[in-house]
Amino acid sequence: MSAPAAQQPRKPRGPYAKTKATRQRILDAALQVFAESGFRSGSLREISEKVGLSDAGLLHHYPTKAALLEAVLRHRDDVALRDFNIDLEDPRAVVQSFLDITERNMNQPGVVELYCTLSAEATTPDHPAHEFFTERYEWVRGLVVGAFERLAAAGSLNDGVDPRSAGIQLISLMDGLQVQWLLDRSALDMTVEVKRYLDGLARTPFIDPRRR
Amino acid sequence: MSAPAAQQPRKPRGPYAKTKATRQRILDAALQVFAESGFRSGSLREISEKVGLSDAGLLHHYPTKAALLEAVLRHRDDVALRDFNIDLEDPRAVVQSFLDITERNMNQPGVVELYCTLSAEATTPDHPAHEFFTERYEWVRGLVVGAFERLAAAGSLNDGVDPRSAGIQLISLMDGLQVQWLLDRSALDMTVEVKRYLDGLARTPFIDPRRR
C-alpha cells in the first residue's frame, strides 16, 4: 500500500537467474531483522548470516543499508497492493479493505512489527525511511478520508461524523491496536475492534455480509 | 502513569547535594536521546556529552544503560501522576484525564517521541523495557475500561458501546494519533480527535464544560 510503484533493481538476464531468488531471501531476512530491532540497531551482519552470505555478498545486491530498507518497505507494499487489488473508486471497498488488512495482519506479526517499529523510529526527520512514511501516511489518509467523504455525501454516515476525523481515527486506531496486540496478543482482537469502530459510524453496516 | 511507585536511587546525604541535580540533568538528557534514537541506538556517549560528563561519570550514577532507561521511564510517569493527581474513583475524571494528557502531550513532543519509539521497540520480549510497557498497558487498560464500565452501568454510554472495546480503542487512538502527529504536526490536532471520539460514545458529553 504505497503511492508510487518501485522500479526493479537491475538486469535479470541469465536464463535461470539465481539472483532473483537470492534477493528474495535477502528481503525476507531483512524484514525479520528490521522488524525485530528496527533499522538503526538491526545489523547487516545478522541479515547476511540468516541468508548464508557474507556482508560483502549482501552489499553486492543492495549497495547500502538504507537501500536495503527501501527495498524491503517497497516490496511489502507492492505485495499487499497486488494481493488485495482494491477498487479505489468504491468507498465501501476501500473501508472494507482496512478490515481485510487487519485480519491478514493478525497472521503475520512480523510485518506488523516491522511497520510499528519503523514508523516510530522514522518520525525523526533524518531517518532514511522518514519520507517513505510521511508520504505513505499522506496517501493512505487521503484514500480513506476520500472514501468517508463520499459515504457522507451519500448519507451513509451517522449525523455528526466528520469524514476527515473518521479517516484519521481509523488509521490511528489500527496503528495503536498493533502496539497493544504485539505486547500481549491475548489482550485484544484487532479485527473485532476495527469492526466495532466502523459499525459505530453508520446505521447500516459497511461490511459486505457476503464476505464476513 | 505507572502502576508501582519508584524507589529513589540512593543516599542524598550531603547538605548541598549536587548529586540530585546531576541526576536530574542526566535524566533530561537521556530522555532526549532515547526519544530521538530509541534505547538500542541511543548511546551513553551522546547522553554524557549532553550533560558534560565522561562515560564513566555517567555510569557512576546509573550503573548500566538499561538501569538508566528504567529511571527515565519511571521518572516521567511519577511526574505525570503527581501533576495530574487524578481521582481514580471518579470515572468521568479518569476519562477527562486522557484528554488533559493529550493536550499536555502536544506541548512536549519529546516525551511523545520517547513513548512512541520505546513502546514499539519494546514489543520484542527481550527488550529491557518490555515488562515496563506490558505492565503499564495492562494497568492503563484496566483503569479506563473500569471507568467505562461504571459509566455504562450508570447508563451514561450510548447503546451498543462495549466498555472494554471503548477502553482499548481510546488507548489505541491516542497511540496511533501520536505517530501521525509526529510525522506531520500540521496534519491533525490530537486533542480534537480524542474529544470527538469521546463525544461519539455518549449522548451527554463527558467533558466538564467548566474545564474546556
Next chain:
DNA sequence: GTCTATAGGGGGATAGAC
C-alpha cells in the same frame, strides 16, 4: 555473484587514579 581482508568508527563497561 560471492568471497576475504581490511579500513575506520562507535559502542558499553571496568579499573584505578584524583
Next chain:
DNA sequence: GTCTATCCCCCTATAGAC
C-alpha cells in the same frame, strides 16, 4: 563524584581476488 585509560565487542563500507 568524576576522571583517564583501556578492553573488547560490533558495525558499515570498500578493494580486490576468485
